[in-house]
Amino acid sequence: MTIRWLTPEEERAWRSYIAASWLLEDTIDRRLQREAGMSHLYYSVLARLSDAPDRRMRMTDLAEATRITRSRLTYVVSRLEKDGTVRREGCPTDKRGSTAVLTDAGMALLERAAPGHVETVRASVFDHLTPEQVSQLEAICDRITEALQANEERSACDGLPWRRRSSSA
Template identity: 90%
Template sequence: MTTRWLTPEQERAWRSYIAASWLLEDTIDRQLQQEAGMPHLYYSVLAHLSDAPDRRMRMTDLAEATKITRSRLTYVVTRLEKDGTVRREGCPTDRRGSMAVLTDAGTALLERAAPGHVATVRAAVFDHLTPEQVSQLEAICDRITEALQASEEQSTCGGLPWRRRSSSA
């Protein structure tokens, strides 16, 4: 098989994306650690639960929403349970499944953390883009996500993170 090397334009775009994504994740993570005492992933879990009906989601659905393995989500939810911000309940429709539920303490933490998080995201990303660029960014990210999910659905190399048995699979 012949390697399809990136064109110079693609190489520049790729390196630009990598630099921006790593710096953005570091910026967001640092802000949340300093102001709310939690990493970005924990904030994302709380935010997804906050948006869910009755502030609860099946663990498998939450893993898919956050794009992480079920084992990693289990670890995160266990840590959040120790902090009293999330609790687990049995799933009413599947005895093998469980639900993650945002507690009142979790809601209060999210409400305290959200203004700083939003200000950081706005300052790091949206304050530098035109409305047209925001639309383009959304379209590009959606396209990449859809393509990756479609190709991983067909993959025999481990598949989508939330379908893996462990983070090392």
């Protein structure tokens, strides 16, 4: 098998992407910790639930939507349950499954945290881009997502961390 090494231009672009993505995640995470007492992952779980019908999702679907393992999601939801922001219910269509439900307290927390989150995203990303660059960013991310999803469908998807079976989700 021949390795297709990155060209110098591709390597610079890749390193730039990695640096920006790590710094952005850290910036968002620090602000959410400071202002709302939660990590970006916890915020993302609450946000996904807020967008779901009746503010509820099956745990397996939530794991896939957030791209984390089912066992990690189980841990996150357990912590959110202790805070009263999420509750778990049995799944009416699958007795082995469970559903995560965003509580009113969780929705209130999300509503308090959202302005700071959006402000951080705007200040960190969009305030530095022209409208054309925003469109390019969307197109690039869509293209990468489509390629990765097509690859997932062609490969053995059970190897994906968020699709792995575990006894806790």
